[in-house]
Amino acid sequence: MSIAESHSGIIGGIAARFRTCPATGLQIDLAAERLIKANAVAAVVFLLVGGVFGLLVALTRWPAVHLLPADMFYLVLTAHGLDVLLLWILFFEMAVLYFASAVLLNCRLAAPRFAWLAFILMLVGGVLTNIAVLQGDSSVMFTSYVPMQASPNFYLGLILFAVGALIGCLVFLGTLVIAKEEKTYEGSIPLVTFGALTACIIAIFTIASGAIILIPTWLWSLGYISHIDTLMYKLIWWGMGHSSQQINVAAHVAVWYAIAAITVGAKPLSEKVSRTAFLMYILFLQLASAHHLLVEPGISAEWKVFNTSYAMYLAVLGSLIHGMTVPGAIEAAQRRNGFVNGAFEWLRKAPWGNPAFAGMFLSLVLFGFLGGISGVVLGTEQINILMHNTLYVPGHFHATVVAGTTLAFMALTYLVLPLIFQRKVILPGLAKWQPYLFAIGVSGISLFMMGAGTLGVSRRHWDITFSDAALSFDYPSAAFLMLGLNGLSAILAAVGGGLYIVITVGSLLFGEKVTADNVVEALGPMPTRKVSEAVKEYGNAGTFHLPGTYILVAVFFTAFVLYYFVNWKYVSDLWPMG
Amino acid sequence: MATKTKEPEAASERIPPMQRLLDNPFLLLFLGVTMPTVLYLMWGLMEITQIPIAE
Amino acid sequence: MALTPPEAKIWWNEKVERGELVWIVIAFLWGLVMFFMMVYWHLEGQQNLSNEVYRISPEKFLAKTEKFTEQYKVREEAGIPVAKAPAGSDVYMLARLWEWWPILELEKGQTYRVHLSSVDWQHGFSLQPVNVNIQVHPGLEHVVTITPTQTGEFSVVCNEFCGVGHHTMIGRIHVVDK
Ligand code: HEM
Ligand SMILES: [Cu+2]
Ligand SMILES: [Cu+2]
Secondary structure: OOOOOEEEEEEOOEEEEEEEOOOOOOEEEHHHHHHHHHHHHHHHHHHHHHHHHHHHHHHHHOOOOOOOOHHHHHHHHHHHHHHHHHHHHHHHHHHHHHHHHHHOOOOOOOOHHHHHHHHHHHHHHHHHHHHHHHOOOOOOOOOOOOOOOOOHHHHHHHHHHHHHHHHHHHHHHHHHHHHHHOOOOOOOOOHHHHHHHHHHHHHHHHHHHHHHHHHHHHHHHOOOOOOOOHHHHHHHHHHHHOHHHHHHHHHHHHHHHHHHHHHHOOOOOOHHHHHHHHHHHHHHHHHHHHHHHOOOOOOOHHHHHHHHOHHHHHHHHHHHHHHHHHHHHHHHHHHHOOOOOOOOHHHHOOOOOOHHHHHHHHHHHHHHHHHHHHHHHHOOOOOHHHHOOEOHHHHHHHHHHHHHHHHHHHHHHHHHHHHOOOEOOOOHHHHOOHHHHHHHHHHHHHHHHHHHHHOOOEOOOOOOOOOOOOOOOOOOHHHHHHHHHHHHHHHHHHHHHHHHHHHHHHHHHHOOEOOOOOHHHHOOOOOOOOHHHHHHOOOOOOOOOOHHHHHHHHHHHHHHHHHHHHHHHHHHOOOOEO | OOOOOOOOHHHHHHOOHHHHHHOOHHHHHHHHHHHHHHHHHHHHHHHHHOOOEOO | OOOOOOOOOOOOOOOOOHHHHHHHHHHHHHHHHHHHHHHHHHHHOOEOOOOEEEEOOHHHHHHHHHHHHHHHEEEEEOOEEEEOOOOOOEEEEEEEOOEEEOEEEEEOOOOEEEEEEEOOOOEEEEEEOOOEEEEEOEOEEEEEEEOOOOOEEEEEEEOOOOOOOHHHOEEEEEEEOO
16 A cells, blocks of 8 residues: 555544545555455465365376375365365455456445455365364265265365355445445446346345255254255255355456456447346346255156246356357457457457456356256256266366356456455466366366266265176266366366465565556556556447357357257266156 | 536436346345345245155 | 446437337247247157156165165176066166166167156266256155167166266166067
């Protein structure tokens, strides 16, 4: 905060201290800034821990390496799921919520004390659950399906973590209220804030479901409740488990819009369309928790078809819209920036050397092509019979939550470091390559796990040779190849992830201070125009001419339709059943 | 945004209903929680509690 | 700019570009196709998961399966009984830590009612290499109607994590010609 005058503002009778952002002119509440920093740092630490676990898991599933013994494998897999899926993602999302409310709305953060309480509860909860897992008596996978039982602290930690996250969501909503009352902005909230609001709303349902199921389960583990119905547990647990992934989708789409705005000056093609797409998420996305219950006995096909399709694919419609409007906004902006030749000059001349842009665009493409298509296919009621609980499932969600969300968050970090932490990114030469390395590794993990899953290989499985089993079964040798390639990709992804951690932590410790003079440069290479100009500009682009985007969308749609029907063909080859 | 001219108070009256919905976080919160609670959770629980008992 | 409030105070009435509209319509229609594909398959398709399910105590399901196995046992394999019930009848398979029991022998082209349940934790019925995957719960008896169309030796891999012996849990289904 040395870089700009900091002053205390008395707003609404409460003193909040602000600094002025040299890049955007926004007033940044220092309390919000500290919270963003704390949550982002915690997120990165858990990514490091969870990422190491992920590598160990992948190396164990590589038959030629088979690193860990069985009990350690299941322990580490449980920890991997928890640390990356819950802790890394949700801590980072808290940072995004505070950024999208206090910073973007030019407002003080509501109740920073409660936000700190949220942070501490999440931290204590996360650590408690980790300890329970590492003690070895809670290797139940992060899904902890009853009647398999973990130690009480496993559930207690998750409950504390969830309560903390809920408080964080309330702080976000409170900040929206304050900003409106104190008129720190005019008209409607920015689109990115609206995306964050979408994430927050989904988070509230998520956490409520978690509380409804985890509190009784905790009491059951303590012996106060004798029985938890296995099917009810799963229904409600996935209300949390899957919806939490939808928080990610809403959050990373908001992050795409934000990065596109900062790096190339993109503005939404249509506020109406983009916001309606988010509304589709709010209304329908959470129904897809049914994806995990498609081959469960005891729930009707009507319920399955309706819920797994997000009420006739209306939430998919939302994603398909964002999938066009984000590249469309980038193309429009790049054309305004002067790259008007042919269908793709705007894309070729995009700032590919800027890790924020590269990470964002890779996240967009991989999420759509790998994660989105595989997700819709996997979530088709009858096709799920082919894939449920095979490695196809982790293959799919590493494309969504790692190539999509994680990569988007990594990309955002390259902007958060200079803008919030006020540090220049160290090792820019390596940082430039980080998103590519990670993206290639993760694409490999996703594709090869999906490949192995298509061959029937089970997820969460220590030994596909069944060497200790009474009977034997041989998977096709291609399955072994897939798992080997998966192991190699995991090493690449781990190097890419490790590089991210080194760069982030290194920049925090040793990065050059960012000042008003070098802030634009610190944001990385950009197309011609300057960021402060780009960020502030609205201006109607006039009529759009987006041939490149239309071609991309057409290629995507063709791939989607073909892959979808190929899988129906596989279903029709199965033994008749009913 | 600072350069915007002040619009008359009555302008807020003319904001289309859909935009008003999208500008209202708490209404959205209500919808976003109610939809999955009813369609996913309650419908699902109803089915699970109605599974017949084997003879 | 996505980071700042919309430029126009009333943005809902702004015109949507044609390209965007066309894509929205295509995407919406595609959603309908995918939705009705699932409905269509329930009406015309051969591969749907049955929803014939009963609540049953693990003890009772164990007793039923033992009775069935005793009645139709034809031989043993690796110490596990093999049951061959008349074509088209009800057959039973239970899941427990860490085996599928008994082994079944079915005839190709015949339709069986397979009763699945667990007597302890959840397990995953994964028929390989056919690749049919069904979740198995304790306390729920799931009756799946199935018609093998190939002969040979098929394995039932457990694909729901069920403790440290999960990867040793394998069962067997033989399909033979009439
Ligand atoms: C270096 C990076 C990573 C590698 C090498 C990796 C690898 C793997 C592998 C091999 C599995 C096991 C699949 C199985 O046996 O069932 C797995 C599971 C999983 N991974 Fe990752 N992963 C990485 C990063 C991440 C990240 C960043 C996330 C979330 C944001 C994530 C979320 C998960 C989840 C939720 C599971 C499922 C755990 C379970 O089945 O209980 N992974 N990962
Ligand atoms: Cu099992
Ligand atoms: Cu198992």
